[in-house]
Amino acid sequence: MADKKKITEVVEGLLDGFLDEHGLELYHTEFRKEGKDWYLNVFIDIAEAVREENEKNGEVRYVSTDDCEVVSDFLSDKLDELDPIEQNYVLQVSSPGMDRELYEQKDFDRFCGELVDVKLYRAEDGNKLVTGTLVGKKDGFIVIADEKGKEMKFAEKDVAKTNLAVVF
Numbered sequence: 001m002a003d004k005k006k007i008t009e010v011v012e013g014l015l016d017g018f019l020d021e022h023g024l025e026l027y028h029t030e031f032r033k034e035g036k037d038w039y040l041n042v043f044i045d046i047a048e049a050v051r052e053e054n055e056k057n058g059e060v061r062y063v064s065t066d067d068c069e070v071v072s073d074f075l076s077d078k079l080d081e082l083d084p085i086e087q088n089y090v091l092q093v094s095s096p097g098m099d100r101e102l103y104e105q106k107d108f109d110r111f112c113g114e115l116v117d118v119k120l121y122r123a124e125d126g127n128k129l130v131t132g133t134l135v136g137k138k139d140g141f142i143v144i145a146d147e148k149g150k151e152m153k154f155a156e157k158d159v160a161k162t163n164l165a166v167v168f
Contacts, residue, residue, distance in 0.1 A: 043093075079091070108137035140155060
């Protein structure tokens with residue numbers, strides 16, 4: 001069985017220049033087992049420079065199925081050439097979605113001021129899910145504010161995941 005971290009590093013290296021050429025960026029990569037099957041999940045997003053340019057022009061561009069297909073075809077060919085993964089796996093390339101999980105500091109910085117769902121490992125005040133406006137990720141804590149502006153801090157070690165909240 002191949003090392004999960006090494007596989008994600010290989011994928012990131014393969015996609016580095018390719019995504020730039022297509023106005024995209026890598027949001028997150030994971031290689032994981034679900035049941036008896038292995039999945040290589042690659043999440044792509046619109047590159048920051050492209051997003052900023054579109055915003056100046058009052059436009060919004062989202063990751064399309066065509067974007068995912070182009071990346072999937074490229075990556076599949078490159079992985080077939082290198083063959084770094086011993087076991088069978090399913091390659092999935094997609095957008096991180098409206099309810100994207102926040103992984104890195106840059107994600108927390110980018111979505112500061114947005115509504116997020118913080119899922120906790122253990123209930124706090126009877127709740128394992130807390131929703132609020134993201135203040136930031138600082139000094140090992142995820143900080144959100146409730147609707148009245150009261151800040152709540154959660155130690156990163158106590159947080160299972162943080163996702164953008166989807167409001168309809």
